[in-house]
Amino acid sequence: MEKSLKTYDFKTNETIASIGASGGVWEIYFASQVDGLTFYLQDIDEELCNEEEINEGVLFYEKFLGKSIQGKFIPVIGSEKSTNLPENTFDKVLIINSFHEFLFHNEILNDCKLILKKGGVLFIEEQLAKYQGEIHEGCLKQLYLENELIAFVENCGFVLLRIVDKGNEVKIFCFI
Template sequence: MKKTLILLLLLAPLWSCQGQTEKQEGPYTFKSGDRNGTGKWYMGREIAFVMGYQGMGWLERPEREKEENVSALLANMEIGPNDDIADIGAGSGYHVFRMAPLASQGTVYGVDIQNEMLAAMEYRKEALEASNVNLVKSTEKTANLPANSVDKVLIVDVYHEFSFPVEMMASIYQAMRPDAKLYLIEYRGEDPTVPIKETHKMTEAQAVKEMEAAGFKLVENIDNLPWQHCMVFAKAN
């Protein structure tokens, strides 16, 4: 009897998994997928886990400029001195504090959901005396930016981790001015040589499909970054 009970306890998780069915909650589907994914899907794409603050060192790695050509990305954005810019999922502020001197008369919003990332940016802001940098604590569903407040939005290797992409993109749309541009940077899902886990990549086709659902249109995909798409979107209406 004891052996039978032990066997039943061992098999219970297997039976539970076999009995699970696909679950739909609004625009999101819950089902099994990649071991690096969350099991939550949107428009046929599995949402990836958020990279924790423990990965801050990777964000600040010395070889990042060579691997991602951040200088080219910033040139692509054509940042003017009066631009108001939001960096969504800004992390440790790698891009924030490179954009701040370029938008010297504007505001750069460093937006992140993790307190540890915000603390790192606050330390850097004080050290650099970057008075035009404003730090914003976001949530899973909102960027917490004022309406009609930004000319440019930068999202670098973060969108694929949004737990609620529909709600978050609606929030970002509302924060953008009518002629604002959204720069969506994602590792190229079409390229198997890009050394990044599949759940942390996106194809142009998938990105366009999701952005169109959020009310955006693709203006261009600037093809000058080593591993990433530099997709430029504008409001469709």
């Protein structure tokens, strides 16, 4: 998580969307390290993305870290084709270990363009396939090769800024 935190370079008072966030475990940790962040935690699964799950995560981290978390967390239920997030709102959009689960990449990526503020950054942190057709062990969905993922995103009008290698076939792709 530390390499992710450094790469995302959060600043106090930023507003961040996290797509496919479930109950926000990563985002709650990030908010424990940088005060004043507002996270919109978006997912299509109401069982995982709700106030109760988020509050449990906050309580866990507060107890574990021995300090209060000053972030704000807003759950948003989207659909397979829409994030249902407000336009022109976000400094950063995160997609952490979820891109391979999207059925409608173009629709979600086009939505990301609408919800980002001018100059905002899209971060996709994803486990990559070592070979064509490799399946993700957790969800049993197909993983993408690096060039496939980049092509999906660039075909929707984003420009690749940099790639951060986290090891173990996980990379963070930064797009504007």
